[in-house]
Amino acid sequence: MARISLECLYGNGVFKETLVRAITDGRLSHAYLFEGVQGSGKATAAFLSAATLCCTSEEVRPCMQCPTCRKILSAQSPDLSVIGLDALPFDGHDPAKPTEKPRSIGVDAIRALRSDAYILPNDLEYKLYIIGHADRMTVQAQNALLKILEEPPTGAVFFLLCENRAALLPTVLSRVQRLNMEQFSDDALYALLCRYDREASMLSARDDALLRLYVRLADGAYGRALFYVHAQKKELAQDEAYAAHEGAMQCLALLFADSYSDDSPVLRGGEGVLERPSLTSVAARITSLLPGKDGAENRSRLRALTGALCVAVRDLTMCACGVEGQLLFYPSHEQPAVLAARCRAKTLSDTGRALCVLLEDMDANPNVGMLTRSLAGVLMGLRR
Numbered sequence: 001m002a003r004i005s006l007e008c009l010y011g012n013g014v015f016k017e018t019l020v021r022a023i024t025d026g027r028l029s030h031a032y033l034f035e036g037v038q039g040s041g042k043a044t045a046a047f048l049s050a051a052t053l054c055c056t057s058e059e060v061r062p063c064m065q066c067p068t069c070r071k072i073l074s075a076q077s078p079d080l081s082v083i084g085l086d087a088l089p090f091d092g093h094d095p096a097k098p099t100e101k102p103r104s105i106g107v108d109a110i111r112a113l114r115s116d117a118y119i120l121p122n123d124l125e126y127k128l129y130i131i132g133h134a135d136r137m138t139v140q141a142q143n144a145l146l147k148i149l150e151e152p153p154t155g156a157v158f159f160l161l162c163e164n165r166a167a168l169l170p171t172v173l174s175r176v177q178r179l180n181m182e183q184f185s186d187d188a189l190y191a192l193l194c195r196y197d198r199e200a201s202m203l204s205a206r207d208d209a210l211l212r213l214y215v216r217l218a219d220g221a222y223g224r225a226l227f228y229v230h231a232q233k234k235e236l237a238q239d240e241a242y243a244a245h246e247g248a249m250q251c252l253a254l255l256f257a258d259s260y261s262d263d264s265p266v267l268r269g270g271e272g273v274l275e276r277p278s279l280t281s282v283a284a285r286i287t288s289l290l291p292g293k294d295g296a297e298n299r300s301r302l303r304a305l306t307g308a309l310c311v312a313v314r315d316l317t318m319c320a321c322g323v324e325g326q327l328l329f330y331p332s333h334e335q336p337a338v339l340a341a342r343c344r345a346k347t348l349s350d351t352g353r354a355l356c357v358l359l360e361d362m363d364a365n366p367n368v369g370m371l372t373r374s375l376a377g378v379l380m381g382l383r384r
C-alpha cells in the first residue's frame, strides 16, 4: 500500500499522526471537525486529507500530482463540495486574508448538500464535503447537517472547519471527530517562515524586527504570518491586529513626543508632533485610528487598540522594573527600554491596570466617543 504523508502541512504532529493512522487502519470517521484560529491550516489540512483519501499514487499519498490530486486540490471534482471558504488553499493565494463581513451559512446550503450526499460518487472514491467556517452555520443549518451526520451516507466524508467550536450544537459536536490545529510558538513559527517562504527569509535579512513583529501578530498561525509577510500596505491597515499594534505605537509616540527629537525611533509611524500632548490631541489621534463608518466596527477596533496598549504597557512595566522575560508587544528590548525610562514603574503598572478595567467596560458600554475619551484619559496618566 502507498505510504501516507501529509508533510505539506507544517508541524501539527499529533494531528497528522491521528489522521494517518485512521486512514491506514481503515477506521476513517465520516465526519471531522478541524478547529484552530484563522490561518492555522484548517483548509489546507482538509484538502490534503481529501486528496489522501482518493489519490491514485502507488508510492506516497497525496502525491499532489496525479489527476485526482489536482482535481481535488483545485476543487474541480463533482464529488467534492466546498462551502463557506473565502479562498482555496492551493490556488496560490494567501488563505488567511482578513475577510470582509462574516456571512452565516444558512439552511438552504446544507439542504443542497444533503440531497447531494446520498447520490453515489461517480468521479472519486468518496463524496467529500468541506465546510469552512462551520461555526457560522445557523442553528437550522446545523440541525439539517445533524440529520446527515446521524445517518451518514456510505462513502461520504465531511470536513468541518471552525475557529470556535462553542458555536456548534452539542449534538453536532458529538457526531464528529475533533482535531485541533497546532498553535506554533513564536520561535517555531519564525523558523518555519525562514525555511519555507522566500519572502520571509529575505525579510529576516532586511528587517528582522519587522518579521518578528509579524510572527508575534500571527499568534501561532502560519497562514496569518504568511499573510503579513505578503500583504500590501492597504491590506495590512485593514487587519485588526496589525492596525491595533500600529495604533498603539502611534498613541505612545504621541504621548512621549515632546521628549524626543522627531528622528527618534520611538516616533516610527507617528507624524513627529512635537507640542505637548493633551487629552484632546490624544483623543483625536485615537479617533483618527478608527475606521469611522460602522459603530460596531469602531468599537471592535477600539477594543483591539486598548488590548494592544495593555500589552505594550505590560512590556514597559517589565522594562521599568528590570524584570527579565519575554516581551509580548515589542520585538526587542531597545524601544521599550527608552520609553520605560521616562515613566515611574508605579505609574506604568497603574496605567496597565486602568487599561484592563477599561477593556472590561467596553463590552458593557456601547458609546465609542465616551470610551475614546476614557482611553485618552487613562493614557494621559502616563505623563504624570
Ligand SMILES: [Zn+2]
Pocket: 055, 056, 057, 061, 062, 063, 064, 065, 066, 067, 068, 069, 070
Ligand atoms: Zn495523487
